[in-house]
Amino acid sequence: MKKLLAGTLAAMTVLAVAGCGSPDDDAERSGTPGAVPKGSSPQKPVVPRAGQQQVPPAFDGAKGWAVMQSERLDRPTVAPHSKLVLFLKTHADGKALGVEARDAATGAVRWSSAPWKPSPRPAEFRAEDAELVVTSKDGKDYVVLAATVQEGKDAINRGKPTAHLAVYSADSSGTGVAPLHQVTVPGTDSGAIPHDTDGTVAVETRDGMTVVDAAGGTTRSSRGKSTPEFMLRVRSVTYPTLDVADVWTGRQQVPTGAVSQDGMDKGVAYGVRGGYLVARWPSKNQDYTVSGLAMNYVWAVHDERTGKPAFSVKCDGLTDALPAGGEADTLLSDNGRYLVNGDVAFDLQAKKGYCFGETESRAGVKFKGVDNSGTAYGAVTTSGSAGPVALDLATGKPTELDGNVPLPTRVTGDVALYEATPVNEKDPGAKPATHAILSVYPRR
Incomplete structure (x- = not known):
């Protein structure tokens, strides 16, 4: 299932490389991305500008912001009601994860989470397998960071797969934000499948699935893999068509x-x-x-x-x-x-x-x-x-x-998002800071 989910994400970003341009082009068009102009306050770093691009006429290709590969942010996810673009942050040592929320229009950081360790033993999880999803209910967005932990894994034992989830409110503020809830779902290495309107995420298990309520942190189990709920929540994602x-x-x-x-x-x-x-x-x-x-x-x-x-x-x-x-x-x-x-x-x-x-x-x-x-x-x-x-x-x-205008990877609210493939996916911080992995352009 993880491979299928990853494939879907890859398909969504296929047009994005042309949209962000080359690192050299970005540097020429907008100056050195990430550079802080003279007189700027060091407490408020300037958001890197996106390179000037041809975009659909409703958007302004001369005004935009970017996320650089060296920032160690990926998996851009949108909180539709909060007008945020959220990122999964991998901390430098790879032993902790986090969430960073950016204003969709300006790129300014609205809030960031404290480092989150799915397990105190780094050998039990892989940061690159973590997921970031958003679920909403009654106009309120919830951010869910999910990782599979192989509990008990060591040099010999494979460990028992368990999904660990950290839930955050999208309307948080400040730095070092702690999760509203932390939830574990044993017996699964599946990803979290969000629902648009009921504020839940579902995780497939051996017997069926577990549904996590983001607001309350409670869980309920749905047994059986032929129930309508299972097929709609899980099979509609893992198998694109069903009768x-x-x-x-x-x-x-x-x-x-x-x-x-x-x-x-x-x-x-x-x-x-x-x-x-x-x-x-x-x-x-x-x-x-x-x-x-x-x-x-x-x-x-x-x-x-x-x-x-x-x-x-x-x-x-x-x-x-x-x-x-x-x-x-x-x-x-x-x-x-x-x-x-x-x-x-x-x-x-x-x-x-x-x-x-x-x-x-x-x-x-x-x-x-x-x-x-x-x-x-x-x-x-x-x-x-x-x-x-x-x-x-x-x-x-x-x-x-x-014909030279690339379609956005995603249109959300009043901005168009263009994703680009990292130059070096195994080590996002290994290449120059001038490579943009996401460029966001506002409406005119």
């Missing part, structure tokens, strides 16, 4: 305009975000291309608690949730209103769906993100070629971007 009938066995959850064959639901679920499951269903007017590809699907968002369709949209032509890499990315805007998945999009508030798959008269679009205003960013795909585009979901009006 709706497997989640809600024996129930008819067929949306209007879709078909059900032989009493079995044929909907395929692609992802779960914002309290909804996204599924694709064969349409009553199902047809095929000359090459045998199925067309004309009904796409629906189902209530994750009951499985009932909340609303659906009939899409003519070719629509597919899977990008070229083969894994589905179900992406939610920070305000929880807009959701995109492959070449379909949904306005969860207005209860409308939008289709941007390929037809005889129109190219397809594969989405990479969506902002709070309903502008989605993606790549136009026709005959194997791809180009970037910004698209207003409500009007369907596209804005073609220059």
